[in-house]
Amino acid sequence: MTNPEAFIASGRRTVDLERKAVDALHNRIDNHFADACQRMLACTGRVIVVGMGKSGHIGRKIAATLASTGTPSFFVHPAEASHGDMGMITSNDIVLALSNSGNTSEVVTLIPLLKRLGIPLISMTGNNDSTLARASNAHLNVSVEKEACPLDLAPTSSTTATLVMGDALAISLLEARGFTAEDFAFSHPGGSLGRRLLLKxxxxxxxxxxxxxxxxxxxxxxxxxxxxxxxxxxxxxxxxxxxxxxxxxxxxxxxxxxxxxxxxxxxxxxxxxxxxxxxxxxxxxxxxxxxxxxxxxxxxxxxxxxxxxxxxxxxxxxxxxxxx
The missing domain is CATH 3.10.580.10 (CBS-domain)
Structure with a gap:
């Protein structure tokens, strides 16, 4: 049976690796990031977030955070988009695509369709030279030196970095819009939070x-x-x-x-x-x-x-x- 010290050491190693991954993002909040924010702020439609697998799970959370902080957004599964759900995306929208490799086939398949519709594409990948990164109007680098997984296989540090970059986008847009506590309340009318923010x-x-x-x-x-x-x-x-x-x-x-x-x-x-x-x-x-x-x-x-x-x-x- 593994002793408690081994669990503690493993947990701390994971936190250290993921903290390093987040720290590396600091210098990547640059003109590319500002360009992405400006494009999203100028969008008259919705921010459509797409991603497969673990990137899809992170994408759903990013879309929810954007929607609750003043930027209309929802998640579209890229595989479903190729089978009818592209109809959910309009020419007034902007797409935020997530893929650690930048070459996820279900996501890359959407690129020609988005280009044909003239829909701006923002991507978050761990590979600046990937197909998705090169096709994007704005690319955000979320690469990590190492996954927290000891096999360097399970998405851990990379998904954390992507989530933090998504939060950075959401909060930057919130501040640019002058989003207030009362605005926030209208997105959260239920529970104690809604009562605190809506009740006069x-x-x-x-x-x-x-x-x-x-x-x-x-x-x-x-x-x-x-x-x-x-x-x-x-x-x-x-x-x-x-x-x-x-x-x-x-x-x-x-x-x-x-x-x-x-x-x-x-x-x-x-x-x-x-x-x-x-x-x-x-x-x-x-x-x-x-x-x-x-x-x-x-x-x-x-x-x-x-x-x-x-x-x-x-x-x-x-x-x-x-x-x-």
Whole structure:
């Protein structure tokens, strides 16, 4: 039975070899890379990624990454393309072809068809002199000195290098497009990520009669009843025009009691927090969460552009909505 040290040594050797393969890419991010980015950015259609075998698996991931970061893309199996799926590719598209050897027959077979349609071809290969590399409008060198496989046969270091080069393309295009977190959210509407990036304060805040609110000059005891009745741990203190001039929270109450203030004989003006933190209803709920975390508060009043109270939100609302 192989001892643990052998497994550890093998694993570390694999990581070292693949790390070297990735390090070698640094100097290959050059004018060829920039040309590929410019061509993909100018494409009015989709980026069609093709590749066979392990290159195909990597190609599917690259296509998914491009699509989720603002560059419309999908994967087409090159063998299927020769049997009808070429109809999925239009003259407005651009093809990104992956092949470590650069001579994969199923991929090379597509070259005359792409040329006839006038479709630009970008390739990633490990051989600058290969058929695919020479036929490409832009070629990205992803060659590796050695596969991590001790037989130097199983695609390991080469697939890692190709994947990293694909990520480099995707992120460069993302930045060039000015792709935002909200844009990203529309590609990821499901799960907690979608909730964090799509949900706005207006979607979950309490409005109308559910807003905890008292007028300046209100007795502290009545303000406490408002906090208790609305159950958000906060009440806005407003002037006669419903503009927020302060807030009073559970924390303010504890501090007031520490100062021996009598709730029955005090007014809210004496104990409220002025210059309080408020939020607009059009910001992301995740931004409201960040504000709460930063200022160590559990609730916020939502205001319009004129500082009128239009809603309220607390940490429980964010938890319930799955933002936290």
């Amino acid at each position: 304060v207006s979607d979950i805040m309490h409005t109308g009669d559910r807003i905890p609110m008292v007028r300046e000059g209100t007795s502290l005891s009545k303000a406490l009843l408002e906090i208790t009745g609305k159950g958000l741990g906060i009440t806005a203190v407003c002037d006669d025009n419903q503009k927020v001039i302060g807030v009073f929270t559970d924390g303010d109450l504890r501090r007031a009691l520490d100062q021996n203030i009598d709730p029955r004989n005090s007014v809210i003006d004496d104990v409220m927090t002025r210059n309080c933190k408020t939020v607009r209803d059009n910001i992301l709920a995740a931004e409201a969460l960040h504000i709460m975390d930063e200022y160590k508060i559990n609730a916020l009043i939502c205001v319009d552009e004129d500082n009128h109270a239009i809603g309220a939100i607390n940490m429980h609302d964010l938890l319930k909505a799955g933002v936290v």
